[in-house]
Amino acid sequence: MKKLTCHCGAIEAEVKIPIGGVEKIMRCNCSICKKKGYIIGVLGPDDFKLTKGEDKLTLYQFYTNTAKHYFCSICGIHTHNRPRSNPKIYGVNIACIEGVEPFEIEDVPVNDGKNHPLDQKQ
Numbered sequence: 001m002k003k004l005t006c007h008c009g010a011i012e013a014e015v016k017i018p019i020g021g022v023e024k025i026m027r028c029n030c031s032i033c034k035k036k037g038y039i040i041g042v043l044g045p046d047d048f049k050l051t052k053g054e055d056k057l058t059l060y061q062f063y064t065n066t067a068k069h070y071f072c073s074i075c076g077i078h079t080h081n082r083p084r085s086n087p088k089i090y091g092v093n094i095a096c097i098e099g100v101e102p103f104e105i106e107d108v109p110v111n112d113g114k115n116h117p118l119d120q121k122q
């Protein structure tokens with residue numbers, strides 16, 4: 001278990017990631033991830049547990065209001081989200097995880113969230 005925190009420390013969570021770092025990482029070009037500019041770590045339904053600051057978390061939603069984007073109401077740091085493509089899993093801001101150095105990671109794949117699969121006409 002690793003600790004995930006926002007900047008001010010109001011929000012804390014425990015994340016289960018393999019030794020060596022988060023297995024699946026990506027950037028995303030959807031309208032919100034593009035503006036946040038962060039690297040998303042994809043975690044399974046049981047790999048994230050909020051341990052502190054639930055009352056300080058703010059939920060932001062838009063468009064279909066399916067995805068849940070959470071950020072700290074005090075320091076404004078985005079900590080995690082529940083993606084629209086699979087609301088059971090977690091996307092975390094890997095820069096919030098202790099020991100993770102996002103600027104040392106090269107070749108981060110880009111998810112084409114701008115052309116979301118759920119937006120395609122059948």
Ligand SMILES: [Zn+2]
Nearest residue numbers: 006008072075
């Ligand atoms: Zn904070």
